[in-house]
Amino acid sequence: MSHDRGVESPDAAAERAEVRDILQAAIESLPPIYRSVFILRAVEEASVDETARCLQVSDAVVRTRYLRARAMLRESIGQQVEMHAPDALQFAGERCDAVVNHVLAELARAGLIRPH
Numbered sequence: 001m002s003h004d005r006g007v008e009s010p011d012a013a014a015e016r017a018e019v020r021d022i023l024q025a026a027i028e029s030l031p032p033i034y035r036s037v038f039i040l041r042a043v044e045e046a047s048v049d050e051t052a053r054c055l056q057v058s059d060a061v062v063r064t065r066y067l068r069a070r071a072m073l074r075e076s077i078g079q080q081v082e083m084h085a086p087d088a089l090q091f092a093g094e095r096c097d098a099v100v101n102h103v104l105a106e107l108a109r110a111g112l113i114r115p116h
Contacts, residue, residue, distance in 0.1 A: 026077050027039070030069055030073070034065050034068055035069065048062050
């Protein structure tokens, strides 16, 4: 199955939407003073100076809050990954058996192994 460049598969689009939802929820959970700095710096791509003027704080405060916001996001997203990784990456049971049986049948059909 070939894909044209620039055309996103339904699976990739769904995964991208899921990641976006996770990021959005994590950003929304930030305390307001960190969320505002993060959105201005990371989303709106404002400079430190522009962000400081907009929020009426010093450049040092912007830098500190931005670093803390990023650390909070890493922690929040990391916890979600750890919590859901076993389910997301599980490959066992019927699904695993079906894949293994299909591969073995194809190898036997091609004469690469003896049928069991």
